[in-house]
Amino acid sequence: MFTAIQILLLAFVIFAISRVYLRLKENVISTRVAIFWFLIWIAALVGISLPATTTRIAEFFGVGRGVDIIVYISLALLFYLVFRIYVMIEDLRHQITYIVREIALSNTSKSRKSRKKPKK
Amino acid sequence: MDVVVVNDGSGDNTQFEAERAGFSTVNHAINRGLGAAIKTGIEYAKEKKADIMVTFDGDGQHDPSDIEKIIWPVFQKKADLVIGSRFKKSKNVPLDRFFLNWFANFITLLLYGVVTTDSQSGLRTFSQKALNVVDFKGERMDFSSEILLEAKRNNLKIAEVPIKAIYTEYSRKKGQKNLNAIPTFSRFLVRLLR
Numbered sequence: 001m002f003t004a005i006q007i008l009l010l011a012f013v014i015f016a017i018s019r020v021y022l023r024l025k026e027n028v029i030s031t032r033v034a035i036f037w038f039l040i041w042i043a044a045l046v047g048i049s050l051p052a053t054t055t056r057i058a059e060f061f062g063v064g065r066g067v068d069i070i071v072y073i074s075l076a077l078l079f080y081l082v083f084r085i086y087v088m089i090e091d092l093r094h095q096i097t098y099i100v101r102e103i104a105l106s107n108t109s110k111s112r113k114s115r116k117k118p119k120k
Numbered sequence: 121m122d123v124v125v126v127n128d129g130s131g132d133n134t135q136f137e138a139e140r141a142g143f144s145t146v147n148h149a150i151n152r153g154l155g156a157a158i159k160t161g162i163e164y165a166k167e168k169k170a171d172i173m174v175t176f177d178g179d180g181q182h183d184p185s186d187i188e189k190i191i192w193p194v195f196q197k198k199a200d201l202v203i204g205s206r207f208k209k210s211k212n213v214p215l216d217r218f219f220l221n222w223f224a225n226f227i228t229l230l231l232y233g234v235v236t237t238d239s240q241s242g243l244r245t246f247s248q249k250a251l252n253v254v255d256f257k258g259e260r261m262d263f264s265s266e267i268l269l270e271a272k273r274n275n276l277k278i279a280e281v282p283i284k285a286i287y288t289e290y291s292r293k294k295g296q297k298n299l300n301a302i303p304t305f306s307r308f309l310v311r312l313l314r
Binding site: 096101107108 | 124126144145146147148149150152153156159160163164167257259
């Protein structure tokens with residue numbers, strides 16, 4: 001039988017998988033990204049419903065408990081994702097600046113005739 | 121000579137006043153930071169095929185009479201990039217600014233190997249060659265040191281000329297904030313390690 005925490009976590013994982021599926025259907029995320037998240041959540045599903053598997057993996061890697069290996073892998077993954085997001089935001093910022101600059105340069109004051117005083 | 125005011129998203133009368141005074145303006149729709157504004161100025165100068173370009177901060181800390189001094193080395197073909205150094209003959213520099221600048225210069229030397237007495241100065245002259253080769257990514261205060269690195273990478277001749285710095289309450293308020301040094305420095309590191 002499942003314990004209460006297992007049921008809660010399983011419900012959450014199923015919810016998360018449904019979100020990935022919906023976003024994939026809406027074409028918000030690419031198939032590649034969806035597969036990545038499906039794999040992550042399915043791994044979580046297996047880990048939660050069959051805790052013995054994580055213990056076996058932990059033993060293989062020489063880590064004491066199954067839970068520990070999950071925490072280690074999750075942390076590494078999270079750090080990596082934060083880094084990826086940081087780089088993505090930096091790129092976006094540069095792209096925004098590029099657009100702002102292009103618009104500014106194509107509208108330099110001497111190429112425009114009339115100009116109103118801006119509102120305060 | 122063409123004077124252009126880069127209005128980096130200011131919602132006040134900056135643009136209106138600059139145009140009323142007869143200057144060209146280039147207006148960023150939203151604020152993109154000092155580095156981005158300088159780069160827009162550089163792009164403008166490149167479009168106009170300028171022979172020489174001077175950047176001049178809008179916070180009132182520079183003295184227009186220094187412009188002549190800092191363009192001279194380029195005219196004489198002694199330099200491609202001239203930095204107006206506020207610290208070469210340092211007098212009346214607030215102590216906190218002195219230390220902050222010393223730190224910025226030290227980091228510039230450590231990371232980029234460029235010796236400078238004022239890596240963060242806003243008064244600079246670019247030769248046409250410098251305009252065409254210098255390209256930097258920093259959009260905020262971190263671009264200042266990057267310009268020096270770019271100049272070094274492209275084998276440009278760099279010169280420093282002492283200039284006056286006018287530290288008024290207004291110019292200090294408008295200029296680089298002391299605490300900005302931390303995010304500026306960290307962004308600088310991330311870009312280097314990325």
